[in-house]
Amino acid sequence: xxxVTQIPAxxxxxxxxxxxxxxxxxxxxxxxxxxxRQDPGKGLTSLLLIQSxxxxxxxxxxxxxxxxxxxxxxxxxxxxxPGDSATYLCAVETPRGAQKLVFGQGTRLTxxx
Amino acid sequence: xxxxxxxxxxxxxxxxxxVILRCVPISNHLYFYWYRQxxxxxxxxLVSFYNNEISExxxxxxxxxxxxxPDGSNFTLKIRSTKLEDSAMYFCASRRTGWVPQHFGDGTRxxxx
Numbered sequence: 566x567x568x569v570t571q572i573p574a575x576x577x578x579x580x581x582x583x584x585x586x587x588x589x590x591x592x593x594x595x596x597x598x599x600x601x602r603q604d605p606g607k608g609l610t611s612l613l614l615i616q617s618x619x620x621x622x623x624x625x626x627x628x629x630x631x632x633x634x635x636x637x638x639x640x641x642x643x644x645x646x647p648g649d650s651a652t653y654l655c656a657v658e659t660p661r662g663a664q665k666l667v668f669g670q671g672t673r674l675t676x677x678x
Numbered sequence: 679x680x681x682x683x684x685x686x687x688x689x690x691x692x693x694x695x696x697v698i699l700r701c702v703p704i705s706n707h708l709y710f711y712w713y714r715q716x717x718x719x720x721x722x723x724l725v726s727f728y729n730n731e732i733s734e735x736x737x738x739x740x741x742x743x744x745x746x747x748p749d750g751s752n753f754t755l756k757i758r759s760t761k762l763e764d765s766a767m768y769f770c771a772s773r774r775t776g777w778v779p780q781h782f783g784d785g786t787r788x789x790x791x
Contacts (some may be wrong), residue, residue, distance in 0.1 A: 597777060599780070601782075606787075607785070608684075608769060608782045608784035608785050609717070609769065609771075609782040611779040611782070614777070614778070624692055654721065656721070658780075664709075664726075665711065665723040666711075666713070666721075666771075668683055668720050669720065669760065670719070670722040671720075672721050
């Protein structure tokens with residue numbers, strides 16, 4: 566059964582710092598991996614999707630990498646801003662059946678002005 | 679940009695009552711999902727729906743739950759006799775075919791009293 570773990574559970578950094586969020590998964594047979602942002606009481610906003618054949622994806626100040634064989638992904642946020650404060654969720658999509666998402670518990674990020 | 683919309687945003691119901699949560703997926707999407715997030719816990723897959731039938735369901739999705747796509751635009755989740763432990767945020771998601779992300783609605787917060 567696929568399990569997804571995110572470390573750290575919470576992170577607080579000063580504005581302007583570059584930071585890395587980590588995600589690990591137990592079964593390397595995945596279809597793709599998505600990173601989401603969740604603001605308090607809100608839905609999930611998809612940030613990046615990495616296909617299983619890809620190594621990384623970039624969008625603006627965000628860069629996500631995928632090492633499928635070791636079951637790891639990282640989300641790199643450059644030049645962090647207070648508006649980046651949110652919970653970041655990693656989810657892997659299963660390759661069979663409905664291709665459902667299996668989520669980690671998230672990293673709660675606070676960027677201090 | 680097209681969005682997944684969910685109604686209501688908050689539903690309060692007495693234990694034992696039936697509740698219907700509604701979703702309007704993005705119009706050209708073919709795969710539909712329900713997830714839930716109990717406060718402080720991971721987002722969990724409930725059920726997926728494709729071609730007018732359930733394609734996969736989790737162990738959470740027991741006989742008290744049902745889904746329907748009654749009219750080609752709405753996608754509903756019904757809980758027949760609610761329990762206290764059904765209190766959670768329920769998210770609807772949809773996607774097209776191919777290597778594409780799932781798009782999530784803002785969720786319905788369900789509170790069972």
